[in-house]
Amino acid sequence: MNFYTYKFRPFHTIIIVFRWKHFLETMFLRKLFLSDKEKVFFLSLSEKRKIEFLSIRYVLKYIGIKINIFYNEKRKPFLFPEGKYISLSHSFEKIAIAISSYHIGIDIEKLRKDKKIIRIKKKFIRDDESIFIPKNYEEDYLHIIWGIKESLYKLEGGIFYSFLDHYKVSPFCIQKDSYVSCWILKKYYSKRFYAFYRKIEEHYLVYIIDDK
Template identity: 30%
Template sequence: MALVYRKQLDEKTAFAVWKIEETAEELYQQLQLKAHEQAYLETLNNGKRNLHWLSTRVLLRKMLSTSQYIDCQADEHGKPYLVNFPHQISLSHSYDYAAVMISENKGVGIDIELVKTKITRVAGKFLTRRELSFIEPGKQVEHLYICWCAKEAIYKLHGKSGISFLKDIRLDPFTSSDAGSFNASLVLPGSASRYVIHYERFHDYMIGYVTE
């Protein structure tokens, strides 16, 4: 089905969502892959992992609007980056959708998640008691997914391993709606950064994103 949603955040920053309805072969035919990328693909099990990897790269190509080879690699922490383009990027996927965020002048982070009730069982593993206290009972599942997507987006923006969702990423209280924004912090030894998190409901999914 290809690109189903695109949002331009400013002149140099945007994100988009791709609905994965193609086969792996159909996605593969839209890419220019080098030997090391083909070798990596062969290590993935056929199925969603393969489709997710391919679809994020196809969407990245669409967003960059280029016929050039896109050298997308991962650093020592697993954060994706582009070797031959100036853009900073963030990739995400969940079930039938892939999301890509790009910017020419700032760091970015995005997360997309299928909304499922099982998140209530693990809420205490990524939210503090203070954060749990502002979760609205009538919108519990959706509110929890906004919080998860927010912390995941900050984690991807920061791009370093060892970050604790529970201890290091702190969310200010906010009320849940279909779309909105709120403040959050990443607090590490010797530093603290403030961010504005944006989120929106997309069909049965939640999207959270952040920029530097």
């Protein structure tokens, strides 16, 4: 089983990263065991949501976690009983799932060969962020910063959509730092968080836990 599992006792958090293509056939067989109501809901989902729907259940069953999963009006998953939060991300062949006693945002991004991240950097890199990005590691920094802002966006519930105006990343060095100071910028005040990241094969995993 190609799983990467991380547990954080102080935050009562577990993060699982796995290659979903290896389990796709098995996961689709799992839908045969869904209730009639779940099958109707499953068929109404997009292909991306179908993969997430099945993969969550597959992974939780595999690691022995018994939690009920529900979806809100925006078809975003949440967990029952109360007190548990979930965040999801997938990029190409990998899916990342985070379950925590605290609000959590997670993102996983693949280092792509087409350099798309460089072409779109003006959409999410602020002027005060561009000055600390070294040219020889630009793609790595851009993927990490994108992952941080995507995680902040999820943490905030998707309310603030502008990656330029509402989210800020403080200077960091990927050769030295394992976490990054970052901010959600609101009209009347700002809130500081710490984002953690690590490289898994050709992907960057980023997660932010709001323990306040």
